[in-house]
Amino acid sequence: MLRTDEFRKKAKVEIDGAPWVMIDVEHVRPGKGQGFVRTKLKNLVSGQVLERTFKSGDTVPSARIEDVDAQFLYASGEDYTFMNNRSYEQIALTREQLGDAVNYLYDGLEVSISLYNGMPISCDVPNFVELEITECEPGIKGNSATNTMKPAVLSTGYRVNVPLFIDQNEWIRVDTRTGEYSERTKRPEGR
Amino acid sequence: MPQWIGRFHNRSSIAQFVEEQSGQIAGQIIQQGDLWYLQDQSATLELPAAWIALLPKLSPAWAAFSIGPQKVQLDYWQERPLSGPLSEPQTRRFRMIQSIRQYFLAQDFLETDTPVRVPNPGMEPFLDSFSAEAGQWLRTSPELHMKRLLCRGYDRIFQFAPSFRKGDFSRLHREEFLMLEWYRSFSDLEVLIEDCQHLLNHLAPQAKDPIYFKQPIQRITCQEAFHKWVGLDLRDHKDCEPLRAAAKLHNIHIDPADDWDTLYFRLFLNLVEHHLGQEQPTILEDYPASQAALAKRKPQSGEFATCYRFELYVKGVELANAFYEVCDANEQRQRFEMDQLERQAQRKPVYELDEAFLQALQQGMPPSAGIALGLDRLVLVVLGHSDLAEILPF
Numbered sequence: 410m411l412r413t414d415e416f417r418k419k420a421k422v423e424i425d426g427a428p429w430v431m432i433d434v435e436h437v438r439p440g441k442g443q444g445f446v447r448t449k450l451k452n453l454v455s456g457q458v459l460e461r462t463f464k465s466g467d468t469v470p471s472a473r474i475e476d477v478d479a480q481f482l483y484a485s486g487e488d489y490t491f492m493n494n495r496s497y498e499q500i501a502l503t504r505e506q507l508g509d510a511v512n513y514l515y516d517g518l519e520v521s522i523s524l525y526n527g528m529p530i531s532c533d534v535p536n537f538v539e540l541e542i543t544e545c546e547p548g549i550k551g552n553s554a555t556n557t558m559k560p561a562v563l564s565t566g567y568r569v570n571v572p573l574f575i576d577q578n579e580w581i582r583v584d585t586r587t588g589e590y591s592e593r594t595k596r597p598e599g600r
Numbered sequence: 601m602p603q604w605i606g607r608f609h610n611r612s613s614i615a616q617f618v619e620e621q622s623g624q625i626a627g628q629i630i631q632q633g634d635l636w637y638l639q640d641q642s643a644t645l646e647l648p649a650a651w652i653a654l655l656p657k658l659s660p661a662w663a664a665f666s667i668g669p670q671k672v673q674l675d676y677w678q679e680r681p682l683s684g685p686l687s688e689p690q691t692r693r694f695r696m697i698q699s700i701r702q703y704f705l706a707q708d709f710l711e712t713d714t715p716v717r718v719p720n721p722g723m724e725p726f727l728d729s730f731s732a733e734a735g736q737w738l739r740t741s742p743e744l745h746m747k748r749l750l751c752r753g754y755d756r757i758f759q760f761a762p763s764f765r766k767g768d769f770s771r772l773h774r775e776e777f778l779m780l781e782w783y784r785s786f787s788d789l790e791v792l793i794e795d796c797q798h799l800l801n802h803l804a805p806q807a808k809d810p811i812y813f814k815q816p817i818q819r820i821t822c823q824e825a826f827h828k829w830v831g832l833d834l835r836d837h838k839d840c841e842p843l844r845a846a847a848k849l850h851n852i853h854i855d856p857a858d859d860w861d862t863l864y865f866r867l868f869l870n871l872v873e874h875h876l877g878q879e880q881p882t883i884l885e886d887y888p889a890s891q892a893a894l895a896k897r898k899p900q901s902g903e904f905a906t907c908y909r910f911e912l913y914v915k916g917v918e919l920a921n922a923f924y925e926v927c928d929a930n931e932q933r934q935r936f937e938m939d940q941l942e943r944q945a946q947r948k949p950v951y952e953l954d955e956a957f958l959q960a961l962q963q964g965m966p967p968s969a970g971i972a973l974g975l976d977r978l979v980l981v982v983l984g985h986s987d988l989a990e991i992l993p994f
Contacts (some may be wrong), residue, residue, distance in 0.1 A: 414767065435770055435771065436768070436769070436770040436773060437770070437772075437869060438726070438768065438773070439865055439868060439869065439873065439918065440887075440891065440893075440911060440918070440921055441724045441726065441727060441893060441921065442726055442861070442865060442891065443726040443861075443862065443865065444726060444768075445865060445866075445869055447869060447870075460870070461853050462852070462853065462866055462869055462870055464855070464858075464862060467855075
C-alpha cells in the first residue's frame with residue numbers, strides 16, 4: 410500500500426482494478442484545513458489520463474508490475490507473440506499495446522515486457538536496433554553528407570530517412586527512442 | 601593568490617589609509633564611468649595605476665592590499681559576478697520584507713515578537729507540530745500570543761513570524777516558513793481588506809506584472825463561487841447529498857465516508873480554487889460556519905450558516921487567511937475542546953488548553969480583526985515564480 414505522503418511522480422498504483430502511473434503529484438492544504446494530494450494519473454493499459462484528489466492519509470495499493478525478458482517469435486494479424494526467456498512461456502501482445510515497438514520487431518529481438526498481475530501491458534525494445542534496408546534508391550558513393558536524406562524501407566516495413574550514401578541491403582542502426590536513423594553498421598552475426 | 605587575509609584586523613579602512621598613506625585595506629573593486637575604484641564602508645578611492653597593475657584582471661571583484669612607504673602588495677583578490685546578488689530573487693525577497701516592514705511602520709503599527717517555543721503550538725486539528733522537548737512545541741503560528749497582546753491594549757501590531765508545520769512540503773509549502781501576521785483592534789474585516797489592497801499596491805512597482813497588483817481587489821463569497829464554478833447552491837450544512845451529486849456530475853472521486861467539509865474541499869480544490877485571483881487579486885469570503893476556526897460566526901440570515909473569515913488569492917495561490925476574531929472566552933474554550941476531541945480521534949498529540957490565552961480573553965479582548973499572510977508565497981507571486989525553491993535563499 411502507498412500512503413499519500415509516499416506519493417511521488419512515477420509511482421505505480423492500482424485503482425479500480427487497473428494499473429496507473431503518477432505523472433503529477435501536489436500536496437495542498439486549503440486554509441488551515443485538512444490536507445489533500447492532487448494527482449494526475451495515466452492508465453498503463455489504455456493511456457487514459459485522470460485527475461484525482463486524495464485525502465492526506467489515504468492509502469492506495471501499489472500496482473504490481475513485473476518486467477520480464479523475452480524475445481520476439483512471430484506476428485499473426487494483429488497479434489504479436491513473444492517467448493519469456495526464463496519460463497519459455499509464450500506471451501501475446503496486440504499491435505496497439507506495442508505502440509512504436511512494432512516498427513523494430515525481428516525474429517529473436519530481445520525485449521522487456523511489463524506484466525501486471527501476470528498480464529502483458531507493454532513492451533520496451535532496446536534503445537538501438539540493427540535492421541536491413543530492403544528498399545531505397547541506389548547509394549551515391551562519396552557523398553558523406555549526413556544532412557541530406559532520402560526515404561528507405563526497412564525489413565520490418567518501417568519507413569525511415571537515411572543519408573544519400575546508404576545502399577539497398579545495407580544495415581543501419583535505428584534509435585528507437587526517436588525512430589530515426591543513427592548510423593551505418595555491418596550485418597550483425599547470425600542475422 | 602593568497603586565500604588567507606587574517607592580518608586584516610588592525611587597519612582596514614580606506615579613510616584611515618588616506619590620512620596615513622600606509623596600512624592594509626580591503627574593499628570592492630567597482631567601475632564608475634571609465635574609472636575604477638576601491639570602495640569600503642568608509643570611503644571610495646580611485647585605484648592608482650600601480651595597484652591596477654597588480655590585479656590579475658580588471659573586473660568587479662573584491663580585493664585586499666598592503667600599502668607601505670615603498671611598496672604595494674596584493675593580498676587577496678576574488679572576482680565577483682558582474683550582475684552581483686542584487687538582481688537575484690533571494691535578494692529581492694530580503695528587500696521586499698524590508699519594504700513591507702516600512703509600510704506597516706508608516707501605518708503606525710508596532711512591530712512585535714512572541715515566543716517560538718510554546719506549550720500550545722495552535723489547536724488546528726489538521727496541523728502537525730515539531731516537538732521541542734519538555735512538553736513544548738514550535739508554534740504553527742503566533743496567533744494566540746498576538747491576541748494576548750491585543751488583550752493588553754496593543755491595538756495595531758504586526759510580526760514577521762517564523763512558523764513551523766511538520767510534514768508540509770510542496771511547491772507552495774515549507775515546514776519552516778515566514779508568516780506575516782497583523783491585527784487591528786476596534787476594526788472589522790473591511791479594514792483588513794483595505795490593508796491587503798494597499799499592501800499589494802505598495803508592492804506593485806517590485807512586481808513582474810505591476811498592472812495586476814494595482815488592480816482593485818475583487819470580492820466573492822463562498823456561496824457565489826460554488827454557484828459560479830460548481831453549479832451548486834450551498835444551503836444546508838448537514839446535507840451531504842447535493843455535494844455528492846455535484847461531485848458525481850463533475851466526475852470527481854469521493855469516498856463514502858467523506859463528511860460535508862471533505863466533500864466541500866474536494867469540489868473547491870478541483871473546480872474553484874484555480875479560478876481565484878486569475879484576473880485580479882481576489883478575496884474569498886463568508887466561509888462555511890463549520891470552517892470558522894477562530895472566527896466569529898455571522899448572524900445567520902439565509903439557509904446557510906457562515907462566519908467572518910476570508911482568504912486572499914493571487915493567481916490561484918492562497919496567500920492569507922483573516923478572521924474577525926472570537927473574543928468570548930467561553931466560546932473559545934468550547935472550540936478548543938472540540939479541537940482536542942478531533943485531535944484525539946485522529947490519534948494526534950492533544951495539547952493542553954492555553955489557559956493563559958483563555959484567561960486573557962476572560963479579562964477582555966477588544967473586538968479585533970487579524971490576518972496571517974504567507975510571506976514567502978507573497979514574494980513568489982509578486983516576482984512571478986511558481987516554486988518556492990526558486991525564491992528562498994536557503
